[in-house]
């Protein structure tokens with residue numbers, strides 16, 4: 001499969017060492033800490049493209065497929081996949097790397113959506129994003145279907161939530 005061409009205006013890589021404070025009693029990195037880093041990495045990639053204040057509006061499902069242990073590296077790669085109008089979708093992949101063995105494997109991935117905000121907190125347009133190369137164009141095309149699905153899920157979930165709270 002051809003490699004996705006880097007588009008440095010909307011992508012980043014960040015690396016941290018997993019410390020005991022990031023982990024559960026088994027020495028595995030906490031899921032909440034991984035989610036925080038996913039949000040941070042995604043936001044930095046989105047900021048790089050949008051050059052604007054942003055708010056996280058949605059995170060698609062996150063699975064933890066493989067543990068990251070204390071002392072290992074957690075590496076996050078994030079890149080913009082598509083800009084809609086005021087929102088931008090970012091793909092974030094999480095990897096662990098072992099210092100001693102050099103083993104590296106992907107542990108999680110997520111799509112995060114951010115909304116650009118003006119200084120009054122109102123959504124504002126984001127400059128268009130032009131995908132470069134076939135893999136990026138495929139992700140760009142697929143982003144439309146992901147957005148349709150997440151907006152439908154959000155509409156259903158929010159309707160249920162607000163109907164329930166109104167009945168109380």
Ligand SMILES: CC(C)(COP(=O)(O)OP(=O)(O)OC[C@H]1O[C@@H](n2cnc3c(N)ncnc32)[C@H](O)[C@@H]1OP(=O)(O)O)[C@@H](O)C(=O)NCCC(=O)NCCS
Pocket residue numbers: 054055056057058083084085086087088113115121122123150151154
């Ligand atoms: C972000 C926020 C301002 C959007 O408000 P809103 O009334 O939904 O605004 P709009 O309906 O105009 O939607 C703005 C954009 O968000 C998108 N959006 C809204 N809800 C979404 C969801 N659940 N998933 C994905 N995109 C969503 C819309 O599709 C629209 O994108 P587009 O302009 O590219 O088509 C509001 O939801 C908010 O303040 N949320 C809290 C954000 C926050 O505190 N995040 C955590 C800290 S960063």
